[in-house]
Amino acid sequence: MTIRTTLLVVFLLALAAAPFVLPEYYVTLLNYIGLGSLATLGIVLLTGIGGLTSFGQAAFVGIGAYATAYATTAWGFSPWFALPLGLFAAAACALAIGAVTLRLSGHYLPLSTIAWSLSLYYLVGNLPVLGAHDGITGLPAVSLFGVVLDDARSFSFLIWIFVLLGLLSVHNLLGSRAGRAIRCLRGRSTMAEAFGVDTTRLKVAIFVHAALLAAASGWLYAHLVRFVNPTPFGLNVGIEYLFMAVVGGVGQLAGAVVGAGVMVVLRDVLQDVAARVLGVSGAIEIVAYGVLIIVLLQNARAGIVPFVTRRLPAPEPLKVPDDAPSLPMRDRPARGETVLVADKVVRRFGGLVAVNEVSFTLKAGEILGVIGPNGAGKSTLFNLLSGVLPLTGGAISVLGRAANGLTSRAIARLGLARTFQHVQLRGDMSVLENVALGAHMRSRKGILSAILRLDRKEEGALLAEALRQLERVGLADSRNVPAGSLALGQQRIVEIARALASDPVVLLLDEPAAGLRYHEKQALAALLDSLRAEGMSILIVEHDMDFVMNLVDRLVVMEFGRPIASGVPGAVQNDPAVLEAYLGGAV
Numbered sequence: 090m091t092i093r094t095t096l097l098v099v100f101l102l103a104l105a106a107a108p109f110v111l112p113e114y115y116v117t118l119l120n121y122i123g124l125g126s127l128a129t130l131g132i133v134l135l136t137g138i139g140g141l142t143s144f145g146q147a148a149f150v151g152i153g154a155y156a157t158a159y160a161t162t163a164w165g166f167s168p169w170f171a172l173p174l175g176l177f178a179a180a181a182c183a184l185a186i187g188a189v190t191l192r193l194s195g196h197y198l199p200l201s202t203i204a205w206s207l208s209l210y211y212l213v214g215n216l217p218v219l220g221a222h223d224g225i226t227g228l229p230a231v232s233l234f235g236v237v238l239d240d241a242r243s244f245s246f247l248i249w250i251f252v253l254l255g256l257l258s259v260h261n262l263l264g265s266r267a268g269r270a271i272r273c274l275r276g277r278s279t280m281a282e283a284f285g286v287d288t289t290r291l292k293v294a295i296f297v298h299a300a301l302l303a304a305a306s307g308w309l310y311a312h313l314v315r316f317v318n319p320t321p322f323g324l325n326v327g328i329e330y331l332f333m334a335v336v337g338g339v340g341q342l343a344g345a346v347v348g349a350g351v352m353v354v355l356r357d358v359l360q361d362v363a364a365r366v367l368g369v370s371g372a373i374e375i376v377a378y379g380v381l382i383i384v385l386l387q388n389a390r391a392g393i394v395p396f397v398t399r400r401l402p403a404p405e406p407l408k409v410p411d412d413a414p415s416l417p418m419r420d421r422p423a424r425g426e427t428v429l430v431a432d433k434v435v436r437r438f439g440g441l442v443a444v445n446e447v448s449f450t451l452k453a454g455e456i457l458g459v460i461g462p463n464g465a466g467k468s469t470l471f472n473l474l475s476g477v478l479p480l481t482g483g484a485i486s487v488l489g490r491a492a493n494g495l496t497s498r499a500i501a502r503l504g505l506a507r508t509f510q511h512v513q514l515r516g517d518m519s520v521l522e523n524v525a526l527g528a529h530m531r532s533r534k535g536i537l538s539a540i541l542r543l544d545r546k547e548e549g550a551l552l553a554e555a556l557r558q559l560e561r562v563g564l565a566d567s568r569n570v571p572a573g574s575l576a577l578g579q580q581r582i583v584e585i586a587r588a589l590a591s592d593p594v595v596l597l598l599d600e601p602a603a604g605l606r607y608h609e610k611q612a613l614a615a616l617l618d619s620l621r622a623e624g625m626s627i628l629i630v631e632h633d634m635d636f637v638m639n640l641v642d643r644l645v646v647m648e649f650g651r652p653i654a655s656g657v658p659g660a661v662q663n664d665p666a667v668l669e670a671y672l673g674g675a676v
């Protein structure tokens with residue numbers, strides 16, 4: 090058994106024994122840690138992993154709590170009937186808020202979650218039907234298999250079963266096709282879209298998942314204390330959940346439990362000390378609480394869990410099944426068939442024409458280079474071809490199908506795969522998983538299948554495909570290391586493997602030689618040469634003239650947005666306009 094598994098088993102055994110052996114007071118604390126863990130787990134998924142900051146988690150806890158409070162007292166529902174009601178209400182609110190705000194970038198989501206949290210707090214506090222600020226009392230106890238859970242000890246089992254199920258759901262989700270895409274939402278959305286990931290949909294999905302975890306915590310809370318009022322669901326509590334996640338380790342599932350544990354215990358100890366030593370409570374401990382958190386974060390910035398796990402042996406690498414089925418492949422064009430056409434492509438930025446009537450064709454099995462000095466419009470042209478920018482004029486077609494106005498996701502589906510000028514890998518994910526993201530479009534299983542682990546066959550096929558592509562580019566030995574630990578040249582090759590995993594017809598490479606050393610450039614050129622020999626069509630936008638001259642079949646040279654020459658490298662190299670553009674006519 091590895092150290093990590095041993096720690097997990099010890100934690101589970103301690104958890105199972107705790108309600109029997111601890112005094113009631115500590116069992117109550119344990120219950121509050123469980124409730125905090127569940128809501129904070131949503132923050133870990135949403136904020137730590139998905140990169141979306143929400144201050145509104147406590148409001149979703151409130152929805153779960155109030156839904157069950159109302160349904161069980163006013164309608165006489167059983168708590169178990171009220172649970173799906175609360176979950177449904179929280180999911181519906183999250184869907185509505187998410188659909189409006191998650192398309193927006195930057196601070197809109199955090200701000201809207203603050204607004205939503207405040208408005209819900211004041212709404213509930215003023216609605217007579219929900220008891221206004223006094224809340225709702227007299228909630229029934231939960232019964233499970235005929236046992237009434239009406240004390241802290243028995244309820245503890247229920248809380249922690251929910252926490253463990255919540256942890257399992259997020260763990261299963263993250264180790265899947267959808268999970269890999271979720272892990273790319275933070276700072277890698279453009280890249281994920283280029284591999285067919287619908288990032289807006291995924292953001293809404295994790296917002297809903299986080300809201301469901303919060304609502305479950307609210308349901309448990311309501312039936313633990315048997316009354317609800319607005320106070321535990323205010324904005325300050327939403328901020329506290331964020332703190333719990335940050336203290337525990339915002340990117341780690343265990344961080345939710347550790348963060349909730351540390352914060353709940355810390356608050357309790359400080360309250361106790363303040364009351365006993367100073368004879369006051371309510372103010373001093375909050376200041377001390379803040380100071381201690383700052384000290385903690387100063388010493389373990391990423392949180393407590395990463396501080397500890399860094400010192401443990403690396404987790405077991407992912408296993409690639411030997412008998413995995415193959416992923417579907419698209420029909421390949423015959424060598425020499427036209428695969429990509431740019432016809433008088435134009436892109437303006439205000440008065441500046443960054444790309445001015447550029448035309449070319451790319452045929453199956455050839456490498457076309459687009460070169461030009463700084464500011465010639467190469468990156469803009471690349472962004473037009475890959476759907477990152479819309480065209481101002483002209484047309485682009487892929488395998489005879491118009492690509493004008495399509496999103497980068499739709500263009501990827503047509504068969505274009507790209508790499509990035511500034512490498513866009515998830516440095517903390519293994520090389521294998523980074524490459525597996527490339528095959529996202531070639532598989533179907535969604536979030537629910539992932540949570541229920543009904544995706545294992547397809548997941549095996551995705552990992553096997555990623556390994557196959559790593560073997561193709563000669564990096565199979567590095568499959569289990571974090572992508573960020575590789576040298577830049579190897580990272581660029583991992584990007585090519587990821588692009589190949591999408592089974593593309595055309596590879597678009599954005600300055601693949603930038604920042605590479607001589608031998609890395611040679612390795613890259615050899616790889617591209619072998620891909621061409623296999624029939625791959627490649628378009629390289631490149632700054633490095635020497636690199637492209639020995640590699641490409643044909644070249645298009647740009648200057649100030651215009652094409653100034655095109656043809657085979659030998660002819661282009663001696664073209665007076667090209668010499669003028671590159672060397673200012675000094676030759």
Ligand SMILES: Nc1ncnc2c1ncn2[C@@H]1O[C@H](COP(=O)(O)OP(=O)(O)OP(=O)(O)O)[C@@H](O)[C@H]1O
Nearest residue numbers: 438441443461462463464465466467468469470632
């Ligand atoms: N989003 C933008 N808004 C306004 N102008 C832009 C934008 N993007 C590019 N430009 C301008 O378009 C022109 C072409 O830029 P582009 O980055 O495409 O050139 P490049 O050939 O890729 O240069 P480099 O080799 O330095 O990357 C430049 O004058 C640049 O300032």
